[in-house]
Amino acid sequence: QRKNAGRNGFSFFEKTMSEGAMERLRLVHDLRFAIQRGELALQYQPQLGLDDGRLYGAEALCRWMHPQLGQIPPKVFIPLAEEIGFMDALGFWVLEQGCRQLDAWDRAGFRLPRLAINLSVRELQRPGLVARVESILEATGLEPARLELELAESRIMLRAEESIEVLRALRGLGVTLAIDDFGIGYSSLAYLRRLPLNRLKIDGSFVDRLTQDPNDDAITRAIIAMALNLGLDVLAEGVETAAQVDFLLAEGCRHGQGYLYSRPVDAEAFASDWSAGSHR
Ligand code: C2E
Ligand code: MG
Ligand code: MG
Ligand code: MG
Numbered sequence: 001q002r003k004n005a006g007r008n009g010f011s012f013f014e015k016t017m018s019e020g021a022m023e024r025l026r027l028v029h030d031l032r033f034a035i036q037r038g039e040l041a042l043q044y045q046p047q048l049g050l051d052d053g054r055l056y057g058a059e060a061l062c063r064w065m066h067p068q069l070g071q072i073p074p075k076v077f078i079p080l081a082e083e084i085g086f087m088d089a090l091g092f093w094v095l096e097q098g099c100r101q102l103d104a105w106d107r108a109g110f111r112l113p114r115l116a117i118n119l120s121v122r123e124l125q126r127p128g129l130v131a132r133v134e135s136i137l138e139a140t141g142l143e144p145a146r147l148e149l150e151l152a153e154s155r156i157m158l159r160a161e162e163s164i165e166v167l168r169a170l171r172g173l174g175v176t177l178a179i180d181d182f183g184i185g186y187s188s189l190a191y192l193r194r195l196p197l198n199r200l201k202i203d204g205s206f207v208d209r210l211t212q213d214p215n216d217d218a219i220t221r222a223i224i225a226m227a228l229n230l231g232l233d234v235l236a237e238g239v240e241t242a243a244q245v246d247f248l249l250a251e252g253c254r255h256g257q258g259y260l261y262s263r264p265v266d267a268e269a270f271a272s273d274w275s276a277g278s279h280r
Helices: 002-007 012-031 074-083 087-107 121-125 129-140 153-173 189-194 204-208 214-229 242-251 267-274
Strands: 040-049 055-066 070-072 115-119 147-152 176-182 199-202 233-236
Touching: 012 055, 012 074, 040 087, 040 267, 055 074, 055 087, 074 087, 087 115, 087 121, 087 129, 087 147, 115 121, 121 147, 121 153, 129 147, 129 153, 147 153, 153 176, 153 189, 199 204, 199 214, 204 214, 214 233, 214 242
Parallel strands: 055 115, 115 147, 147 176, 176 199, 199 233
Antiparallel strands: 040 055, 055 070
8 A cells, every 4th residue: 555655656755644644543533442442551650759769659640552553652642532522531530540549559558648640631621520539539538638630730821710710629629739840831920829739840851951951950940949939849750860859959849750760660560669668
């Protein structure tokens, strides 16, 4: 078929485009069945104290193993799910799966203090979200503060007024709220002050060049100072080097996650890595 396309006069670029479009159509189709076919899974990445290396939580990250195409990155399938109206089902699956895992670890004697779950903007806008979170907390009996919901900054600020209402209701349930990818979105400091947040996560793109790019040093320093002044806990994403840890600690950022400590791993590996000492 490729050869024919070539003979029919398609340029390489056109072929690539149409193959891309075909693959996209296929993903759109297959994604709808990914849950029932058991192709989705959560991985867990530890969140640690930068000073003492103690485990204080984990972030759940969704994975889609496509039977033919292999791992599809969340940066691809999450926006697709939103586009095709599947994010509601996917988000619910993630929330339920994450809470059930936390509960299962409790019962197995591995007490992870907190689990963070990402929420898409669509999910935040769904009227049933608060009731859903409440019912999952009830079903699992988890202490609400141990569930942390991460909201991407760029998205939340686009709908700040609506978001504030929902966030207040979620805080009312006792869950912990974090703003994700802070620094790269449409920051409005005025809104930030009004959002009922517990934590701010510095985007990994700033952490990446810390101690190498003076601009990123300055931005990171300012974000940490602002977070602390607003009374928010601050966590750095994408921590990969000891030099970054030193910089962050010196500025007052006490928590981090990143490849320096661990990549995201499946539930079994996470428990075996961290249940013994819960310390690194
Ligand atoms: P995020 O929430 O900001 O997650 C952090 C991303 O950085 C993850 O990518 C993680 O694997 C990666 N990461 C962690 N440490 C390091 C590091 O040291 N260096 C580098 N270079 N990267 C690091 P991942 O798993 O590919 O997820 C990408 C994004 O997809 C997430 O960004 C989040 O926005 C979204 N996502 C993932 N799972 C879910 C989900 O269950 N629901 C929703 N709504 N979004 C999700
Ligand atoms: Mg996140
Ligand atoms: Mg992030
Ligand atoms: Mg990020």
